[in-house]
Amino acid sequence: MKTICLYFEIHQIIHLKRYRFFDIGTDHYYYDDYENERSINYIAEHSYLPALDTLLQMIKENGDYFKVAFSISGVGMEQLEVHAPQVLDKLQQLNNTGCVEFLAEPYSHGLSSLANAESFAADVKKQSDKMTEYFGRRPTVLRNSSLIYSDDIGLQAAQMGFQGMLTEGAKHVLGWKSPHYVYSCSEAPNLKLLLRDVKLSDDISLRFNNHEWNEFPLFADKYVDEIAALPKEEEVINIFMELSALGIAQPLSSNILDFLHAIPACAKQRGITFSTPSEICENRKSVALLDVPDTLSWVDEERDISCWLGNPMQREAFDKLYSIADRVRIANDPRINQDWDYLQASNNFRFMTTKPSNVALDRGIYSSPFDAFTNYMNILGDFMNRVNDLYPDDIDNDELNSLLTTIKNQGDDLQMKEKEIERLQTKISKLQEEEESLRATIAKQKTKAAGTRTTAKLRTAKKAEPKGKA
Template sequence: MKAICFYFQIHQPFRLKRYRFFDIGNDHYYDDEFTNEDILSRIAHRSYIPAAESLLRMIEESKGKFRCAISLTGVVIEQLEIYVPEFLDLLKKLADTGCVEFLAETYSHSLASLIDPEEFEAQVKAHDQLIYEKFGQHPKVLRNTELIYCDEMAPMIHSMGYKGVITEGAKHILGWKSPNYVYQAASCPKLKLLLKNDKLSDDIARNFSNTSWEAYPLTADKYIDWIASTPADEQVVNLFMNLETFGDFQPRETGIFQFLEALPRFAAERGVEFITPSDAISKLKPVAELSVLHPISWADEAHDTSAWLGNKLQNEAFNKLYSVAERVRLCTDRRLKQDWNHLQSSDHFFYMSTKHFNDGAAHAMFSPYETPYQAFTNYMNVLADFLVRVDEQYPKSIDNEELNALLSTINNQNSEIEMLNKELQSMRNNLEHLNEEHATRAAVAQGKKLDENLQVEEAPAKKATVKKGCKKNVEKAPKAEKKPRASKKAKNDAADEPKA
């Protein structure tokens, strides 16, 4: 049976306010609260909330046969809690249906996987814990930022406990192969790969309202027919897109919500089912290994990382930020760590893209800046102040070698403390065990002593009873009656009596 695997992405960064050179060292607050609230609230009410309501209706009307996956970053959850908490309530309802799977990703929607494996792992773990706290699920499948993936990442992702990864079905990687199968990572065969069907995903996300598109208008029955008519041995069609597709990229007036809600009915008629990424990985066998030597993503036609690291501006900002990663991880300043998370969002580097600036429509849709050079200048001013604060925690006089030595010492001490704690716990367990044995033996010995005393006490008691009984018998024996002595007068009278 052919299956559709829907995945929807939700992310909004903390956009930076206009930060001047003269603010460095004086102003440590970087977020543009007005812009963040305005954009998130607008998109939530135009797209996120009505789309979530549609998904709920689809699950209820199909009696649980419609299933899908959602991923949302930690930084967007922080904003939703402040500005649109009602949308989080809707997501909780979706989670409670048991038909929606939440995926893992980086907390900050960062590019840490490309430069700092330790930071990448820390962010994914933080995101995993947040998803569990909010929705009661520990994700089993990872969705890295912008679907970025390469062979080098696979062993680390699998070691973190994830069974699969979703990524882009890039043509230069697949070649003649189809994205409509489950694959396994070449560098870690136990890790499964689900690849985005680029064409069928873009037919909804980009072409739905395009009147010049040859297949316009797109209807639900036509779309399901396309999927059902793919080769019979192709297992799963992965449709990955931003949730903003519904209501924002494709406005409500286009009929996008009606199209979405009609899909389960036509899918049931054509024998097409809906599954989650975990369902696909557990139910479907991989058909082959897939090698990805260089990082791929779902951005642009090239499907690489040039959207964020394609020019000198981006690379300068990126390398400068992660040059202090070790120092930030050592500090305990909560506000500093929060700013560290916000500054890592890949969006800041996307705004610096000169190739996206040349594509005016795409740049204007996402960037709050007029030019990528403004984006770079503003970000570097903020970053300069952030670095000053980091230096206050760990001064520049501590070079990388000293810092690494300090980290090694701390790690060794932590390991030693952990080992000693384990030994201490083991000794405590042994002591408790010995105390229990001692108490048991003491109780047994005491019981034996009590038994012996009881026997000793019982034996003399019986003898005493016998002796006492004999004495009583003696006392009870009748005594011989003594004849009373006759008085002298009686004797004289008896002598005076005449004999017969």
Template sequence: MRTICLYFEIHQIIHLKRYRFFDIGTDHYYYDDYENERSIGDIAERSYIPALNTLLEMIKDNGQYFKVAFSISGVGMEQLEMHAPHVIEKLQELNETGCVEFLAEPYSHGLSSLANEITFADDVKKQCVKMEEYFGKKPTVLRNSSLIYSDDIGGQVAAMGFKGMLTEGAKHVLGWKSPHYVYNCNIAPELKLLLRDVNLSDDISLRFSNSEWEGYPLFADNYINRIASLPEGEQVINIFMELSALGIAQPLSSNILEFLRAIPSCAKAKGITFATPGEICQKAKSVGALDVPDTLSWVDEERDVSCWLGNAMQREAFNKLYSVADRVRIANDSRICQDWDYLQASNNFRFMTTKASNVGLDRGIYSDPFDAFTNYMNILGDFINRVNSLYPDEIDNEELNALLTTIKNQGDEIEMKDKEIIRLKAKIEKIQASDEKVKGKAEKAKAVKTVAKKTPGRKKAVSASVKEEKK
């Protein structure tokens, strides 16, 4: 049966303030609080709340038929916690319907998967803890920042224990293949891959309100008819986009929410179902491995990572940041770790791009890529000084590696002990349950004997009952 997998990303940029060279060493706070509060409040009012209300109505109107998934960055959740907690409440209300799945992703919405395997794993684990804290379930499917993926990254994700991963259905990777099947990682066959349908997703998120687009106006029945007319074997249709597309990229005045609200009834009429990524990964079989030796993403025409690492400035900032990744982990200072999360966010590197893009880029306070680079490097200079003050850079790599090995071994030992504790608790509970059962039988047998003494005429019947209890 043909199935639609609908997924939305929620991430909020942490705006950096204007930070000059002479601030290094004197000012350790890097953020524009006013702009952060203003922007998240604006997006919540114009997009998140109206869109989430619509999705909740769609679930209530369609019972268990309509389903949807979300991926929320950890830094995005922090902004919602501080400035728009009503959005989190709405997400929790959606979660209670049982028709929503929350995915894993890097906490920072950063590029750690391209730089440091341990940092990437820690980044994902931290976000998973946050998702479980708010929504009561640990994610089983991962969505990397901007759908970044390669064979090597897939191997890392599989090693973390995830059963599935979302990525881009890029033409240069698929070739003649269709994105409407479930594939698996080339080097980790147990990891299933769900590929975004580029055209169907971008028709909603990028082109919906464009009156010059040849597909304008787009109606729900026509949209579903396109899906229904796909070749018979193509059963999984992955439609992925940012939630802010509903209300920001495509204004509410364009009737984008009315279009979305009509999708389930049109799909049901064509025998098309909805499922979450986890459900698809659990039920659908892979048709084969997907070979992705080079990194891909869902950004720009190239569908690669050049929008973040395409010029010398971006690569210098990126390499400088991750040069202290191991020291940040050892330092384990709460303020340092929070700044680390915010400075990793991919938008910091996107602001430095010199590429032309078919999607408008708002650089915020920056006049050009060099301005973005200069401001970021000033902040990074102060941040690295703070890291080195906690863990001096005079300590050589050999000693650093020894410390890292010790920390890893301690972490592995703690994990093993935690598993043993869980096993022993389960064993104790089993023994207690068995004891309670035996105690209950003994009390019942005692009661039967007491009755037998008081009513001698029933001695034979009671004796038979006691024998049955002993059995």
């Protein structure tokens, strides 16, 4: 039986402010708060809230027949917490239906999987902890930033304990194979792979409102008919996109939400179900190993990482950033960690691209890729100085790690000794209380004994008195 796995990504760009060379060392705040608030409120109003309302209505109308999955970056969650908490309320309502799954992804929505295994693991764990805190269930399926994947990344995902991972059904990887099956990582066969159907996903997220598209207008029954017409043995149809496609990339005036709302009824008529990623991983067997020696993603025609690391500027910024990854992780300073998350975000490197693209790229405050590179490197220069000021750069990572481990161990020893002192003080207090109680008991007994002796003397004296004359 065919099943649709519908997944949406929620991520919010953290906009950097204009930062000059002469700001280095004097200004340690890097963000455009006005633009961050303006942009997320606009997206929430024109996309997130109406789209989530529609999905909630679809669940209420269809019960547990309709299911959907989300992955939310940690930095996106932070922006929602500050500027649009009503979106989180909607996500909580969806979570309460039991028909929604929340996936793991890097907290920063960054490229740590391409640079530093320890940073990647920490990035994913931090986001998974946040998902568990908000929605009460720890993710079991991983979705890397922009569906970035390779055999090595899959192996690490398996070592981190995930049962499945989402990635792109890229033609140069699949060849003659279909994306409508469950595959496994060639380096870790226990990790199942769900591959995005590029055409069916992009028909909604990229082409739906394109009047020059030869399939325009697209109706729900026609869309589901295309799925139903797939070969019988091709049973898993993965439709992945950004949630902002519903309302931003495809405006609400295009009736995109009416189209989405009609899909479950059309699918039910044709005997097609809906499943979450974890349900597919648990209930469907893998048909083959998938070899992905070179890294792929869902971005641009090449479906690779060239949009982030395709020119010398991007690679220099990337290498410079991750040259201090170990020091940032070892230092574990709260303010440094927050800036680290924001500076890792993949859009910072995307703004530096010189590639032509079919998808419009809004560079925001930047007039050119070089402008984006210059601004980012100024900020990165200040950030690196702060990291080195925290722990001098003449101490190498191994020495720093050893030093901080020693400090941590000493702190643990002090904590243990403090607990032991507290335990002994409690014991002393208890003994003192017992001693005081015993003293009180003894004093009481002495008083009682003294009273007894006095009574006895009085009785003896009374008996010894001579009897009166008649």
